[in-house]
Amino acid sequence: MKLLEERILKEGKVLSGNVLKVDGFLNHRIDVELLNEMGKEFARLYKNDDVNKILTIEASGIGIACIAAQHFSCPVVFAKKSKTTNISEDFYCVDVDSFTHKTTNKVIVSKEYLCEDDRVLVIDDFLANGCALRGLIKLIKDAGATLVGCGIAIEKGFQHGGKEIRNDGIRVESLAVVNSMNADTGEIVFG
Ligand code: 5GP
Numbered sequence: 431m432k433l434l435e436e437r438i439l440k441e442g443k444v445l446s447g448n449v450l451k452v453d454g455f456l457n458h459r460i461d462v463e464l465l466n467e468m469g470k471e472f473a474r475l476y477k478n479d480d481v482n483k484i485l486t487i488e489a490s491g492i493g494i495a496c497i498a499a500q501h502f503s504c505p506v507v508f509a510k511k512s513k514t515t516n517i518s519e520d521f522y523c524v525d526v527d528s529f530t531h532k533t534t535n536k537v538i539v540s541k542e543y544l545c546e547d548d549r550v551l552v553i554d555d556f557l558a559n560g561c562a563l564r565g566l567i568k569l570i571k572d573a574g575a576t577l578v579g580c581g582i583a584i585e586k587g588f589q590h591g592g593k594e595i596r597n598d599g600i601r602v603e604s605l606a607v608v609n610s611m612n613a614d615t616g617e618i619v620f621g
Pocket of ligand 1 (some may be wrong): 462487488555562
């Protein structure tokens with residue numbers, strides 16, 4: 431998506447450790463108009479898939495998911511990071527490694543909000559090694575719901591998550607794919 435790529439080139443900062451910082455429009459200050467265009471694009475890509483729920487993960491996916499959901503006329507469920515180790519039977523639960531924080535979180539979704547008759551689109555801001563997506567996909571499987579596909583704002587194509595998940599036969603649509611980036615020069619190249 432040209433608009434998103436241009437914005438990344440204008441404002442994105444390449445940090446060491448393969449981290450792209452986009453706090454100016456996505457992860458801290460949110461450009462709602464840009465997110466609305468991204469939401470429209472997800473809706474165009476998945477228009478024939480009868481999506482009736484969007485699933486994302488706390489916290490950075492919530493804004494994108496909510497704006498996209500308006501174009502699907504469906505609710506958003508966000509998987510919550512849980513501090514309790516005693517997870518009750520009322521929740522589906524999965525462990526997710528965090529790429530940016532180098533920690534592992536228990537992530538939960540209430541059984542009340544994810545059901546067998548759901549056709550779920552997973553939305554997240556970044557795709558790197560795929561841990562977040564895999565966690566969300568497992569929650570959908572545990573609930574017996576149908577995974578329609580994944581919608582990602584920015585995929586780092588040089589990391590392995592996207593390739594592996596697509597190899598499993600799962601549809602992944604990324605609005606911008608970074609093929610390479612350089613923390614020394616700040617250069618960002620799209621696929
Ligand atoms: P993965 O689980 O695919 O390894 O990483 C995806 C998750 O880590 C996303 O939910 C996102 O919040 C975070 N993440 C991964 N790479 C980046 C990055 O380069 N920049 C930012 N801002 N977040 C990232």
